[in-house]
Amino acid sequence: MSVYPTSINRPRIVRIQRIREENPKVKTFIFQDKHCAEAKPGQFVMVWIPGIDEIPMSLSSINPDGLSSITVADVGEATRSLHQGKVGDVLGIRGPYGNSFALASGKAMIVGGGTGLAPLLPLAKSLTKLSAKTHFLAGAKTRDELFFLERIKKAVSKVEFTTEDESYGVKGLVTDLAEQILKKEKFNMIYACGPEKMMLRMLLLAEQYNTPFQASLERYVRCGIGICGSCCVGEYRVCKDGPVFSDKQLGKARSEFGLFKREADGSRVSF
Amino acid sequence: MSSRLATEIAGLKLKNPTMLAAGILGLSGSFLRRIAEAGAGAVVTKSVGLKPRVGYPNPTVAQVDCGLLNAMGLPSPGIHNFGEEIKEAKKGGVPIIVSIYGFSPEDFAEVARVAVKEGADALELNISCPHVEKTGSEIGQNPRLVAEVVREIKNKVDKPVFVKLTPNVADIALLAETAVKAGADAITAINTVRAMTIDIETTRPLLANRIGGLSGPAIKPIAVRCVYEIHRRVDAPVVGCGGATTWQDAVEFMLAGASAVQIGTAVAIEGLDIFKSVAGGIQAYLKKMGFGSVKEIVGLSHQH
Numbered sequence: 177m178s179v180y181p182t183s184i185n186r187p188r189i190v191r192i193q194r195i196r197e198e199n200p201k202v203k204t205f206i207f208q209d210k211h212c213a214e215a216k217p218g219q220f221v222m223v224w225i226p227g228i229d230e231i232p233m234s235l236s237s238i239n240p241d242g243l244s245s246i247t248v249a250d251v252g253e254a255t256r257s258l259h260q261g262k263v264g265d266v267l268g269i270r271g272p273y274g275n276s277f278a279l280a281s282g283k284a285m286i287v288g289g290g291t292g293l294a295p296l297l298p299l300a301k302s303l304t305k306l307s308a309k310t311h312f313l314a315g316a317k318t319r320d321e322l323f324f325l326e327r328i329k330k331a332v333s334k335v336e337f338t339t340e341d342e343s344y345g346v347k348g349l350v351t352d353l354a355e356q357i358l359k360k361e362k363f364n365m366i367y368a369c370g371p372e373k374m375m376l377r378m379l380l381l382a383e384q385y386n387t388p389f390q391a392s393l394e395r396y397v398r399c400g401i402g403i404c405g406s407c408c409v410g411e412y413r414v415c416k417d418g419p420v421f422s423d424k425q426l427g428k429a430r431s432e433f434g435l436f437k438r439e440a441d442g443s444r445v446s447f
Numbered sequence: 448m449s450s451r452l453a454t455e456i457a458g459l460k461l462k463n464p465t466m467l468a469a470g471i472l473g474l475s476g477s478f479l480r481r482i483a484e485a486g487a488g489a490v491v492t493k494s495v496g497l498k499p500r501v502g503y504p505n506p507t508v509a510q511v512d513c514g515l516l517n518a519m520g521l522p523s524p525g526i527h528n529f530g531e532e533i534k535e536a537k538k539g540g541v542p543i544i545v546s547i548y549g550f551s552p553e554d555f556a557e558v559a560r561v562a563v564k565e566g567a568d569a570l571e572l573n574i575s576c577p578h579v580e581k582t583g584s585e586i587g588q589n590p591r592l593v594a595e596v597v598r599e600i601k602n603k604v605d606k607p608v609f610v611k612l613t614p615n616v617a618d619i620a621l622l623a624e625t626a627v628k629a630g631a632d633a634i635t636a637i638n639t640v641r642a643m644t645i646d647i648e649t650t651r652p653l654l655a656n657r658i659g660g661l662s663g664p665a666i667k668p669i670a671v672r673c674v675y676e677i678h679r680r681v682d683a684p685v686v687g688c689g690g691a692t693t694w695q696d697a698v699e700f701m702l703a704g705a706s707a708v709q710i711g712t713a714v715a716i717e718g719l720d721i722f723k724s725v726a727g728g729i730q731a732y733l734k735k736m737g738f739g740s741v742k743e744i745v746g747l748s749h750q751h
Contacts, residue, residue: 185510189648222505226649230505266649270510399508403715404519405472405493411481413472432477441499442474443524444531 184211185401187224187268193243195263198323202291203259204236204247209269212244216276217298218392218420221246222400224268225261229254232397232415234295234369235272236324247294247323273400274419277390279303282364284310285387286332287354287378289370293324295392296369300331308364309333311357315350315370319343351377358385365390372447376434379426389423393433396440406440409433451733452726454488454741456684456706457607457632459542459569461488463726464741465697468688468711469494469546469571469611470519476535483539486722488707490536492529494546494573495562496582497554499525509653511644514663514690515712518578518656521548526558530565542568544609550582552592552599559600559608569606572596572631575613575638577660584613584638593622594629601630609686611635612673614666619673620680627683635686635709636673640666663712664690671703678704678746692717694728701729704746 194206212221215238223246224230231254236247250259277299284303288296293314303310312331315338316322322337322344329335337345338353346353351374354366358381368378369392382389395407395414402416410429412418417425426433436444452463466489467473467482473493482490502522509516523529526547536543545567549555559570574593576583586592593610600608610626612619614637623634639660646653670689677685687705691697692713700708713721729741738744 182510182512187506187646187653189646224506226646226651228504229655230507268646268649398505398519399517399715401508401715402718403471403515403712404508404517405474405478406522408472408475408478411477413478429477438474438524440501441522441524442493443499443528 185270187270190267190269192261192263192265192267195261198247199320201321202247202249202323204245205258205261206243206245207267207269208242209244210242212238212269212272213240213242215244215272217302218276218295219272219274220419221269221271221273222397224270225254225257226266226268228257230268231255232400234392234419236294236297238298247291249291271400273415275417277367277392277420279306279308280365280388281306281308283362284308285354285357285363285366286310286312287350287366287368287370288312288314289350289374290316290321292370292392296367297324297327297331299367300328304331313338313350313354315339317341350374351381354378355381358387363387367391372434379423382423390420391426392419393421394419395437406438408438451739452730452741454706456686457569457609459489459607461542461707463488464701464707464729465722465725466544466686466707466709467491468709469573471711471714473546474524474532476532479532479536479543480539482719482722483536483541485719486726487541488726489542489544490539491544491546491571491709492532492536493523494521494548494576495523495526495529495558496521496548497526497558499523499528504655506654509644509659511661512665514661514665515715516642516644516654516659516661517639518654518659520656521576521579521582526561533562533565533567537566544569544571546571546573546611548573548576548582552595555596556599556603559604563604563606567606569609570600570604571609571611571635572600573611573638575611577613577615577639577641578656578658584615587613587622588616590622590625593625597626597629597631607632609633609635611638611688613638614669614673615641620676623677623681627681631683633684633686634677634681635688636677637666637670637689640669662690664692666690667696671699674700674705675703675748679749691725694725694732697725697729698732698744701741701744702746702748704749706745
C-alpha cells in the first residue's frame with residue numbers, strides 16, 4: 177500500500193512528439209501525458225532529462241486530448257541538453273505541481289516578460305473561455321526574444337507588445353506601458369509572470385491602482401512537493417504554496433520578493 | 448497547549464514534544480519561523496557545513512511506496528552565510544537547533560562555534576547522512592571518529608549537543624553510548640536508511656547520486672527499534688525520528704524511549720498543521736490514559 181500519490185510523484189516516461197522553435201533561444205516541446213491534460217494554468221511539472229538533471233517548467237499548453245507542452249529558454253546545462261534533443265527523445269514528467277492562477281471574470285490585464293510568457297498563454301485562453309475581457313501586454317528587450325505572438329493574438333481581444341529597442345511594438349518597458357493603461361482604465365485583476373523585478377514593479381502598480389494582483393514566481397526547485405525548502409520565498413514555498421502568489425502574499429514576502437533568490441547551495445543572490 | 452505537553456531535553460524547554468526534523472524546509476529562516484508558528488516545539492535546520500556546497504544535481508528526491516528517497520548531497524550556504532537565517536528563525540519563539548556537518552572534527556568544531564555565535568540554541572551533529580563521502584555516516588559508523596567529533600565540539604561550545612545517528616550499523620546503541628561518553632547531551636535516532644530506486648523504462652537509477660536515504664512510514668518500525676535499543680543502553684535523552692506521521696506514531700516513539708519526536712517527510716503529505724495535530728493527539732492520549740505529563744510515558748514500554 178502506498179500512502180503517497182505515487183502516480184503523480186514518480187516520473188512518467190514520455191516521448192517528445194514535436195518540437196517548435198519559438199525564437200533563436202526558445203523551443204517548445206510537446207508530449208502526451210494524462211495528468212498534464214488535467215492541469216490548470218500556472219501549474220508546473222518537474223522534467224527529468226535522464227542522466228542530466230530534473231528541472232521545474234510551467235506548462236505552456238494544456239489540452240484535454242492529452243497533448244501538453246513546456247516552453248524552454250536555453251539558459252543552462254539542463255536546458256541546453258533539452259534544446260539539443262529531438263523528436264522521440266525520452267523525458268520523465270512528474271506533477272503537475274503547485275497551485276494555479278485564480279481565474280477572475282471581468283477585465284483582466286496580463287503582463288508577461290521573457291519566458292514568463294509560457295504559463296500566461298494557457299491563462300489567457302482560460303480567461304477568454306470565461307468571457308473575461310483580457311488585455312495582454314508582452315515585453316522583451318528585442319523582437320527576437322518575443323514568442324507566442326500569433327497565439328496570444330488569437331487567444332485574447334487586445335494585445336500590445338513592447339521592446340526596449342523598438343524592434344517590435346511600443347518602445348520601452350512593459351511595466352511603463354502597463355502604468356499608462358492603468359492610469360486610464362480599471363481592471364478586475366492583473367496577472368504577471370517574468371523577471372522578478374518586473375513583477376515587483378507590477379505589484380507596486382497594482383497596489384497604487386488598487387487592483388488585485390497575482391504573479392507566478394520561479395525559484396531553484398528540488399523536491400517539487402514542499403519538503404526540501406530549496407524554493408522558499410519568505411514564508412512560502414514556490415513549489416507548494418505557489419508558484420502563483422497573490423498581492424497579499426507577496427506583500428508578506430517583501431523582505432525577499434524582487435530582492436534576492438536562493439541558489440542551489442541556499443546562498444542568497446540579488447536580482 | 449496545556450502544560451501536560453511541556454517537556455525539557457538537554458536543557459531546552461519545549462512547549463510540546465514535536466520538532467521539525469533536519470533537512471526538511473530548513474534553509475530559509477523565514478520558513479523555519481513559519482514552522483515554529485505552526486506549532487512545532489523546536490525546529491532543526493537543514494545541515495550546514497563550513498563552506499558553501501551545491502549538493503547533487505536533480506533528481507535529488509524520488510518517491511517510493513511508503514516513503515521518500517533523497518540524495519541532496521548536503522547543499523548548504525556554509526555557516527558563515529547562515530547567520531541571517533538563524534536570526535530570522537529565532538523570531539518563531541522556539542528553540543533553534545542547527546544541524547551541522549563537517550569533513551573532520553576540526554571542521555565540525557568550527558561550524559559549531561560559528562552556529563552558536565549566530566544564535567543556535569543547540570546543535571545536532573549530522574554524522575549519519577548516508578550518501579556523501581567522507582562525512583555523515585562514514586563518521587557515524589566509526590566509534591573512534593564519533594568520540595573525536597563530539598569531544599572536539601564539546602570543547603568549543605557550551606550549548607547542548609544532539610548527535611543524530613545512522614541506522615546503517617550493526618549496533619546503534621553502541622554508537623549512542625560512545626557519543627554520550629564523549630559528552631553528547633542527547634541522541635537523535637534515526638537518519639535515513641540507505642536505499643535506491645530504479646526507473647524500469649529507462650533502466651536508470653532515478654536519483655542522480657544513484658543511492659540515497661529512505662525516509663517516511665517505511666522506516667518507522669526500524670526507528671522505533673533503534674530508539675528502544677538506545678534508551679535501554681544510555682541515560683541521555685533520545686529524540687525519535689523516522690516516519691512519524693500521526694500522534695499515535697509519536698506516542699509509540701515515546702513509549703520506546705523518545706523524549707521528543709521529530710517530523711520530516713510527513714510534512715509533505717500532511718502539511719504544516721501536522722505539528723498541531725500530533726501535539727493535540729498526544730495531549731488527548733495523556734488525558735485519556737491519566738498521565739499528568741508527557742514525560743511520564745517516555746520509555747514506558749521498557750517495563751514489560
